[in-house]
Amino acid sequence: MLGNEVSCFEAEWAAYCGTLGCAAVANGTDAICLSLLASGVVTPGNGDEVITSSISAGYTALAILQAGAVPVFVDVDRETLLVDPASVERSITQLTKAIVPVHLYGQICDIDAISAIALRHGLSVIEDAAQAHGAWRNESSGFDRIGAFSFYPTKNLGACGDGGAVVSNDMEFIQRIKCLRQGGHQAALAQPITGRNSRLDEIQAAVLRIKLGRLDEWNQGRSRLADNYDQILSSLEGVEPLKRNPRDRHADHLYVVKTRRRNELRAFLQNRSIETAVHYPVPLNHEPLFMLEGRAAADITVADEVSSQILSLPLNSHSFDWEIEAVAQAILEFERQ
Numbered sequence: 001m002l003g004n005e006v007s008c009f010e011a012e013w014a015a016y017c018g019t020l021g022c023a024a025v026a027n028g029t030d031a032i033c034l035s036l037l038a039s040g041v042v043t044p045g046n047g048d049e050v051i052t053s054s055i056s057a058g059y060t061a062l063a064i065l066q067a068g069a070v071p072v073f074v075d076v077d078r079e080t081l082l083v084d085p086a087s088v089e090r091s092i093t094q095l096t097k098a099i100v101p102v103h104l105y106g107q108i109c110d111i112d113a114i115s116a117i118a119l120r121h122g123l124s125v126i127e128d129a130a131q132a133h134g135a136w137r138n139e140s141s142g143f144d145r146i147g148a149f150s151f152y153p154t155k156n157l158g159a160c161g162d163g164g165a166v167v168s169n170d171m172e173f174i175q176r177i178k179c180l181r182q183g184g185h186q187a188a189l190a191q192p193i194t195g196r197n198s199r200l201d202e203i204q205a206a207v208l209r210i211k212l213g214r215l216d217e218w219n220q221g222r223s224r225l226a227d228n229y230d231q232i233l234s235s236l237e238g239v240e241p242l243k244r245n246p247r248d249r250h251a252d253h254l255y256v257v258k259t260r261r262r263n264e265l266r267a268f269l270q271n272r273s274i275e276t277a278v279h280y281p282v283p284l285n286h287e288p289l290f291m292l293e294g295r296a297a298a299d300i301t302v303a304d305e306v307s308s309q310i311l312s313l314p315l316n317s318h319s320f321d322w323e324i325e326a327v328a329q330a331i332l333e334f335e336r337q
Helices: 004-017 028-039 058-066 085-090 111-121 171-180 202-212 215-233 262-270 288-293 302-306 321-335
Strands: 021-025 049-053 070-074 096-100 124-128 146-150 164-168 255-258 310-313
Touching: 004 021, 004 164, 004 202, 021 028, 021 171, 028 058, 028 096, 028 124, 028 146, 028 164, 028 171, 049 058, 058 070, 058 096, 058 288, 070 085, 070 288, 085 111, 096 111, 111 124, 164 171, 215 255, 215 321, 262 310, 262 321
Parallel strands: 049 070, 049 096, 096 124, 124 146
Antiparallel strands: 021 164, 146 164, 255 310
16 A cells, blocks of 8 residues: 555656646545645534535535535536536635535536636635546646546546545645545644545556556547537537537546437437436435535526436447447437437
């Protein structure tokens, strides 16, 4: 645990992300949770609020709860499903301490606008980049704030088990993460906040080091296939691909479309042995756990509407062009019915 492979991967991942430091942890949930704790902005049990997107994996909000804070869910942009900066600003209260924007589906949200909001209100920003390995805003590499990653096996950069990491230019912050990930050790026990048993093992680090050398190539393949989808499906009225900002470099972790006939389309594709998924079927503000423990902004309307329309089509680094074309052609057939 935490040997030479981990140390080397931390240095290589920091360099790839354009940051000075990296701390490897057990998973992406801990990456967010420990970032909130190490930043010192939240006091567990104090009612501190952390703003995040209503459309994300449940682990985003779970990490906020585990840090002892209250998740506050905000609305998303209709065309991208990324967090809406205007909804963020409307949801800030005296209890707000941080913002956790989610780079959903491998797209970079408007981090410049969100950072400007955070600066005006004195808030910390921790970027949930669990689906955004290798994605950059306006083609510029680097995290000026804090980036939290997951290396779950299905991610663009995935281990053979689980894993996570935090990157930052603040080396004192990175050292606090490294202390808190060994929560039972003497140095961690001397801290005023509770740490975790959250360590990346050597085998996972070794796998990640090898795969990191292929990440850009794999991401380029994903983007090319996503462009193929866009080109074939762009003429449809009933199936709408999410908008991807051409100025940004996307990781294209998932390829998601919106359709009011989602369940019909899923069944149609399933009958042709084409598997699909829904990421995510229920906005987090409607999940029972977070309804009890969290708080929803008053203006969550887009997320509530589109959650019944979104559908993830087959896409991964090893897909073939003919597979993407076959899926797209099946959708065209469905639309002609």
